[in-house]
Amino acid sequence: MTDLGRSHFCGEITENMIGENVRLKGWARTRRDLGQVIFIDLGDQSGIVQTVFNPDISEKALNIADNIRGEYVLDVTGKVVRRDEETVNEKIATGTVEVRVEEVTILNKAKPLPFPMDEEINVSEDVRLSNRFLDLRRPQMQAIFQLRHQLTQEVRTFLNEHLFMEIETPMLTKSTPEGARDYLVPSRVHEHEFFALPQSPQLFKQLFMVAGFERYYQIARCFRDEDLRADRQPEFTQIDIEASFMNTEELFAMTEKMMARLLKVSHHLDVTTPFPRMTYHEAMHRYGSDKPDTRFGMELVELSDIVAGSEFQVFKKALANNGIVKGLNAKGQGDVMSRKEIDDLADFAAIYGAKGLAWLKVDEEKTLKGPITKFLSEDEQANILNAMAGESGDLLLFAADVQEVVFDVLGALRLKFGKELNLIDEDAFHFLWVTDFPLVEYDKDSGRYVPLHHPFTRPIEEDVDKVETAPEDVTANAYDLVLNGYELGGGSRRIHEPELQMQMFRSLGFSEEEAKEKFGFLIDALSYGAPPHGGIALGFDRIVMILTGADNLREVIAFPKTASASCLLTEAPGTVSEEQWKELHLSPRKKKANP
């Protein structure tokens, strides 16, 4: 046969086509050999259709079919016929018809596969990643990337409708010491200088606003050379948005509409807008997290006032050191958990910085039992029970420390119980805006203020005057969007006045010269009629992960990196030639001799 196109996709064959001749191309998904008849399910991107080889139609085709194995690539010509009543397969769209094969060509063979193409496989992720070209052929993975494609298009369609313009920003850009660690690219032309791959197009999108592109977006690749956790990748994709003259309310409303459209595409679901909002302060105090999973309750309870006079040394010391005491009611766990299991909880809490984990059980008479009861007065016990809505069988857990530790420990315990006690509605989508972040935090190591987001974040209007005088008291006009306990991304209003931007740099400890050397072009840009502007960046991989129900980012990235930032398929990174080292003016750094 010559290289002619197919007449139809496999999944397109319907009863309306009975009697028609068709030409199909695809993979031999399954093969049943009944001696004189061979059935092969032929599959392509669109679905599958049953093909039949038998000697009444073509002896030659049957002989070829005899040699066909799983995942062979076929070019098939034949006639569409109705299946016998008893062989109808209602599970597939083409289940009432089959193609009687008159001619077949094997376009390519396939070795026995390292794992089956069925939905359920039981092989290590390493094997899957090393054979990604096969792993991606599985229906499950095809569905993920089909949905990712649809979501990508929907984002663009939505933003185009809202008059946003897609503009590309450079990948070879400049390293700035702010933020995470840059991936660097040595310059061949400029000896011993480096480009950096962008952590985000932040500065470029602000420059677009200065340039009068009032509404910009890009589905942009970004890079961070950080140690990788389950939900991080060295390169990732974000929906990057910036708008001039659009206030935070308008941006929230637009973002909500966009997310609702994505839920509609993926789950045919109508999401309620506006999304709830919560200040950073409230999120930390109620959930011990700036990305609370609000699909379940079990909130943290403030106990500092109640135990202010307590003789319990742990509480007393924490409060004396400007710390706080908070509790978490692990509903019903008092009845269930053994002493050993509670000790394990303390070990878990220790990961998050807890020095210990005080606890009490509520017994049948609704009295508190446990090692620390003796340090608590009757009033204190009654107030704790009341504040924590303790009921018979509950386990009350306490953290007393500086507030960061208390949040981390109880926040982690809350999530642990949420999962283990099945408190989470896995079908629910709980969006949440977290707002009013602090502008800066004090970094003990460097003895400087560092921005919580980035140094271009604008304070709320009431706090503009305090940027240089009391930066630690300034609230940022910054926000994160949270979905089911994942931070989808965040953004802020930006500083648009050159003077305020310089104040910000100074409050971060930059000298005038440093600021100008690093960000001179920004200050310059802000001086030529920069409009008020703000934006948001949403982690697209993470959105796809949540909406496809995948359990980690590697499932939704075609060729992901492992936890050691390498590609098991191409074996990147790799060594390069001496010539390449030389052209880049680099030498390997000599290791210091071991002491």
Added chain:
Amino acid sequence: MTDLGRSHFCGEITENMIGENVRLKGWARTRRDLGQVIFIDLGDQSGIVQTVFNPDISEKALNIADNIRGEYVLDVTGKVVRRDEETVNEKIATGTVEVRVEEVTILNKAKPLPFPMDEEINVSEDVRLSNRFLDLRRPQMQAIFQLRHQLTQEVRTFLNEHLFMEIETPMLTKSTPEGARDYLVPSRVHEHEFFALPQSPQLFKQLFMVAGFERYYQIARCFRDEDLRADRQPEFTQIDIEASFMNTEELFAMTEKMMARLLKVSHHLDVTTPFPRMTYHEAMHRYGSDKPDTRFGMELVELSDIVAGSEFQVFKKALANNGIVKGLNAKGQGDVMSRKEIDDLADFAAIYGAKGLAWLKVDEEKTLKGPITKFLSEDEQANILNAMAGESGDLLLFAADVQEVVFDVLGALRLKFGKELNLIDEDAFHFLWVTDFPLVEYDKDSGRYVPLHHPFTRPIEEDVDKVETAPEDVTANAYDLVLNGYELGGGSRRIHEPELQMQMFRSLGFSEEEAKEKFGFLIDALSYGAPPHGGIALGFDRIVMILTGADNLREVIAFPKTASASCLLTEAPGTVSEEQWKELHLSPRKKKANP
């Protein structure tokens, strides 16, 4: 005023809105101060509208307007009124109305600009690039990026309609010694190893085909660390396409439809399809180029046979050395060009490798005049005149050398005359497929065959058997798409059988081990049911350049690099800290002392 949204865009104000109150935000484009009345043209992304400040409306607003200068950012509230008959401006959409300003806030100031925002500017490109945030604000640049945005969307819409799926490929990938020079990214985790930024997603898209994604596309960023010419950038964007089971005819037809759609968007023009085709061999012989500009004629004329017996040493020597002799008729230039100008032509030709440039003029009697007539017989002269369709006043130019040099020299001269003699219809769009490229060429330096495209290119079916035995005789199933003398891009069918791919590697001089080490995963992938596939990659920046009429790539890239691969705005590349060198296990290479 609080930070409320605007009610309309400036360009939206129409006569229908007379009497309405509007709130606008934008830039003060022009300002006319008539003492008691100030007119400011307020502009935003959508266009401009005239605003009027006068004491009858608001004394306060007028006082503020007094301080407004060009490109100040304003927030304006007022009423839409009809303009006086004599002030109607028919050039703009909002020319019959104006906004009487009741309230105005200066949202940001602007220093005096380094160059005006008008269409015509006369500053160096360096100044423009250093102030790109302002350069991009000019209406001309806004129009370019608006069109680029529209073309981007159209490409995607078209490919989505044709069931293509957009899938992202990694940027941090592996260096392969084939092709151009890679940009490298040192790995922090894997000491002295490097990622490479992709020159194209070639291998990944082929792996997608193996994975059963039958139609893939991506508007993909690619990187080449080459010395830059006017029409090259270190990072560039390509429309990357790959399809399984689609033959070259189908791919051509689809690509033509896509290009036609882009011409429709940019020029409201109906392009004739199918596009003409020409083999590589024919293109070289007729135009001296594999990307001929077919908007004008002046083709190269083959003279080798005619002068085969000539005593002219230059011709004789060339032919004896397996070279060829070709001519170019510079119509009418015999009458016009001085001896000095013809000598300059020879200097020009020397750039392209010519050792000299023989020429003849055709005089009024249609006889040949010039220094070489004495070496040519009357028959030869007559045959040359006839073959080259020489007429009185023509200048006949000759190149005799190995064919590569002859093509280069006459191809370059042809283009030079085409431009200088205004032979080119600047409004025309001439597409051309160039086909049937050689599969490999012999590289004298390495003493090996090297692929003309890449080592995954498939031969035409007739030549499949010769890949290992006579690679130099093999024609590739490869093609380039040319528009107006620019190569828009190209592609090929790919090798889908593991055995043929190994043959190809061997014919390129790879040992079995080398091939497996570098491309083992590809051979592996081809062994598991790889479908026949092929694709194309089109330079998107270049398409945008041609369709916007821009004269170089830097005009259509938001933040381009200069010829020395640096960014004048951010001053990338730059130095990095000692800490960063250390983390990447790198040292600066010591320069060798001068000898």
